[in-house]
Amino acid sequence: MGECVTRSPAAPFIRDAQQALVHAQRAFERGRLKEAIGLLEQALSLGVENVSIRTMLGIAYARTYQIDRALEQLDRAVALDPESFEARCALGELYMRLCIPDRAHEYLDLALECASNAAERAYVQGLLKEERLREQRRIHRPNFRRPFWMLRRREEGNQE
Numbered sequence: 472m473g474e475c476v477t478r479s480p481a482a483p484f485i486r487d488a489q490q491a492l493v494h495a496q497r498a499f500e501r502g503r504l505k506e507a508i509g510l511l512e513q514a515l516s517l518g519v520e521n522v523s524i525r526t527m528l529g530i531a532y533a534r535t536y537q538i539d540r541a542l543e544q545l546d547r548a549v550a551l552d553p554e555s556f557e558a559r560c561a562l563g564e565l566y567m568r569l570c571i572p573d574r575a576h577e578y579l580d581l582a583l584e585c586a587s588n589a590a591e592r593a594y595v596q597g598l599l600k601e602e603r604l605r606e607q608r609r610i611h612r613p614n615f616r617r618p619f620w621m622l623r624r625r626e627e628g629n630q631e
Contacts, residue, residue, distance in 0.1 A: 488519035495527060507531050522552040526561055533565050541565060549578075556585040560595060567602050572609075575602060 491514035498507040511528040514521070529544035545565060548558035563578030579595055579602075586592040 486517070488514040488517050488521065488524065491517075492521070492524055492527070495524075499527060499531060504531050504535050508535070520551060522548045522555050522558055525551065526555070526558045529558075529565075530561050533561075533568075538565075538569070554585050556582055556587065556591055559585055560591075560598075563595075564598055567598060570605075570609075572602060572606060 491510045495507040495510035495514070498504075498510060508528065508531045511524055511531065514524050515528070525544045525548035529541045529548060532538075532541035532544060542562075542565065545558060545562040548555060549562060552558065559578050559582035563575050563580075563582055566572075566578060567575035576599070579599055583592060583595045583599075586595060
């Protein structure tokens with residue numbers, strides 16, 4: 472426990488991961504996202520692998536537009552606990568906000584299966600409904616699962 476820990480200038484020095492999580496939650500609720508990120512990063516530097524810490528850190532990164540970091544933390548949270556409603560829901564919602572509907576549906580459907588109460592189910596169902604409405608207005612573009620440039624070459628070859 473006597474290990475030296477680096478810290479963000481916005482976050483107080485904390486040596487206990489659970490204490491860091493509590494302080495980070497308060498900072499997060501008050502909109503002090505940099506402070507929350509600093510506290511959560513401190514908790515992780517203490518060697519604690521915790522789904523709640525990774526999920527909250529992923530959400531904080533997403534809200535500060537650090538999308539790569541957000542995806543990394545949320546993926547790790549899901550890997551730590553595949554049955555975690557919060558991690559799956561947060562990851563699904565992030566994919567939805569990034570307009571990656573296939574991945575959003577995958578994680579939101581799994582979150583719906585993991586939901587333990589009516590409020591959680593209602594939240595996910597609301598997100599899925601929002602995504603269905605967005606899907607109706609979406610301009611369909613090629614995705615990279617099927618390379619669109621390969622299809623164009625085949626079509627050109629068939630016309631000759």
